[in-house]
Amino acid sequence: MMTPEEIKRIEQIWEENMEHFGFGPISMKKQKVCKNCGNLSHADRQFCEECGHRLPRYTLFQIYRHMHTVCPHCDTVLSKNMLFCPKCSTQVKPVKEKQITN
Numbered sequence: 001m002m003t004p005e006e007i008k009r010i011e012q013i014w015e016e017n018m019e020h021f022g023f024g025p026i027s028m029k030k031q032k033v034c035k036n037c038g039n040l041s042h043a044d045r046q047f048c049e050e051c052g053h054r055l056p057r058y059t060l061f062q063i064y065r066h067m068h069t070v071c072p073h074c075d076t077v078l079s080k081n082m083l084f085c086p087k088c089s090t091q092v093k094p095v096k097e098k099q100i101t102n
């Protein structure tokens with residue numbers, strides 16, 4: 001069994017990687033994805049730089065947020081099985097009661 005500290009560390013690494021590869025909340029808030037060609041544009045843009053298609057109103061983060069669990073406190077995108085936010089340690093899901101039978 002992993003300790004909560006170990007789990008937290010893994011979640012931190014995961015979150016750092018997400019940010020590193022451009023899919024963390026900070027970078028995602030600055031990006032929009034073109035529905036027509038999939039090109040990423042800056043959130044300030046209204047039209048796709050590649051194809052000129054009108055960009056959605058929502059940033060990548062806002063779309064992602066609809067599809068995933070995010071921390072209500074700091075907006076960090078969480079993986080399904082996270083119980084605590086790796087950034088601010090807010091409990092994001094009720095911890096399932098493990099049946100400890102001795």
Ligand SMILES: [Zn+2]
Binds near residue numbers: 035036037048050052
């Ligand atoms: Zn496009």
Ligand SMILES: [Zn+2]
Binds near residue numbers: 072073088
């Ligand atoms: Zn948080």
